[in-house]
Amino acid sequence: MHTTLLWAAVAFYGLALVLILPSVRRRRPRLSPWSLGALGLGLLLHAATLAITTAQTGRLQPTDVRSALSLFVFTLTAAFFAVYLRYPITSLGIFMLPFVFVLSLISALQPPPSLSAGGLRGGWLLVHIASMMLGYTGLFLTSVGAIMYLIQESELKSKKPRAFYYRLPPLEVCDELYYRSLVFGLVFLSLGILTGVVWASRTWRGPWQLDPKIVASLVTWIIYLILFSTRLSGSGRRRRAAYLAIFGFAAVMVTFLGISFLSSQHGFFPKLGSP
């Protein structure tokens, strides 16, 4: 049941993506209502999928790559709507929807979770996962803001307006999106790491401090801390900061997905060495 629903959600995400294509070719002040409608429907179906999975397994926590990704895509799409309300920018959809579609597709292609997986429970863990999802979503938006900033900046520097000049939002709006989502992402990333440490110190046995995922998380956290502090002091060059933000998000994706295959504790698979 939830598999069918997830595929339906993926299909609607794909439909939303197809429906924004005319806005790419022909500059439109707003995204087409059809595209937003399809995306909204996808989001609802996705919510239903998550609700059913939660009901079946009795927990919200993702225990495998499939449900972790699925939860991330869900937060991402919800965040898209939240941001679009404040910044009704066509290009936001053009940058975010392909990502939403591809990630949801990868998630749906993963084998379904075995429902017997146990072990991962607890309030701290719930806060940890929710914070991480919100943190990752914020940092994704940071990198979207950074990419738009870099493109618009090079258009303005080149003095030869091309397609992007007309389509992308003003430089300061890209920067605002970048900075606000950076603060949001950093706050939740910090909270996520903190609650993760608390939970792990209570639950896990053994030397968990050297878990690859924890180390990688700390590295990305430091990247974002540097971005934030240079911005706060007003000393950093904006172009350089934008490149670092994109690199930072790549590191987030490696932490989120790549390391999962290396880490014993964070593997998303029920082979935990602890209760």
Add this chain to the structure above:
Amino acid sequence: MNLVLAGMNHRTAPVEVRERMHVQESTLVQALKDLMGYDGILEGMIVSTCNRVEVVANADDKDDAATAIRQFLSGYHRCDLREYESYFYWHRQRDAVRHLFRVASSLDSMILGEPQILGQMKRAFLTAQAAGTLNGTLHDVINQALAVGRRVRRETALGTAAVSVPYAAVELAKKIFGNLAGKTIFVIGAGKMSELATKHLLSSGAGAILVTNRTYQKAVQLAHAFRGTAIQFDQIFEYIDQADIIISSTGAPHFIITKNRAERMIAARRNRPIFFVDISVPRDVDPSVNDLDAAFVYDIDDLQGVVEANIKQRQREAAWAEEIVEQEVQRMMRHFASREVVPTIMALEEKLKRIRQGEMERFQGRLTSLTPEQRETVEALTQGILNKILHGPITELKSGAGSPEHRALVQVIRKIFGVAE
């Protein structure tokens, strides 16, 4: 429906001729009444702006509205219209509809996509409506033209990109800062172009304004005009760090803003962007300042380049706007055509119904012996024959409505079935 449009615009007629044919707004109502006085004119509207004069009328099918418009124009302007014949274009029916749609969408304007024409056309429409010269087909056409104009503005970016140097400066400022509220402009030196750019920036919401000039008195005057603050020329660098947008046109022989200076300014601004509009020749701002992070330097040639790119952008959008217009013309013509065939269809149905009734009555006496069921069968049978006969002609009438050949077909069908107009 018998639409005829006569008009001239900036392409077909020089300004002297357009002046001669211009209809003053104050005499517009009288002119409309004059127009309605000619034979067969049912509706009329006149659009007269500095770039165009358009007279459009809907006449009786029998009358030639073109003759009436000619008589009106020569009568109203007290001239021999033959002298001006070559400056006019004439459009009929579908072409007139298309022309009106294109004018309303600003596709026929001197500056492609300029916004005024839609308002001018709306005023002409309201005036004619108030004067009682629009009450049928032409009313619907103009109303739709205004809707098409709005649709083009909404769905295309035809009118958005700046096509003059001062507006290009404003557009760039908006592309950098987004909202201009609270931004400070520093005007160094004076000149028509920099004054215009400043004026547009202010009306786009820019906040404080600082003005300086080698002659302090001039700075005071300009500052007064813009409600800004005048600054002594030798104090430029004490104030320049406050500025977000710097418009410079001193004509000084050397750079006023060197790269070194700009670097210090950017550091003082904590890397917030800064926009230099350098209208001066020779230039006031070292062009290499543009290489600095968050600094954008546009000289007069760069701004001109942006304008040219924007004109091309408008032309690309115009191609799409033309598609929208064509779609809308087709829709409007289909609407009229189907409206035109409705009376014919009704007349056909009426005629056959009457034949059937007549025949039923004629055979009334011989049908009395029938049982109710048999009588019902006869009713159904005759109705069935009528429906089968009507099916062909009605389908033909409905399909392909609007084309000229179709009008001939309507006449043929009417003739064959003996239903007069």
